[in-house]
Amino acid sequence: MTRDGTPGSAPSGHEHPKIDEGMRRWYESCPCCMSAAYPEVKRALDEERWASS
Numbered sequence: 001m002t003r004d005g006t007p008g009s010a011p012s013g014h015e016h017p018k019i020d021e022g023m024r025r026w027y028e029s030c031p032c033c034m035s036a037a038y039p040e041v042k043r044a045l046d047e048e049r050w051a052s053s
Contacts (some may be wrong), residue, residue, distance in 0.1 A: 016040055 017023065019041055026034050027045045035042040 019044060 017038060023034075023038075023041055024045065027042065031042060031045075034045075
């Protein structure tokens with residue numbers, strides 16, 4: 001969800017959302033949806049997961 005509350009919309013420009021617990025739960029529940037909306041966050045969380053494996 002974006003700052004204005006609209007689901008499924010990617011942020012405009014080069015804004016990067018903060019990776020908080022909500023983002024981590026979203027990643028666990030639906031990484032494909034996160035990849036479409038926030039590919040940079042998905043990539044960061046993928047790298048984090050791979051590093052801890």
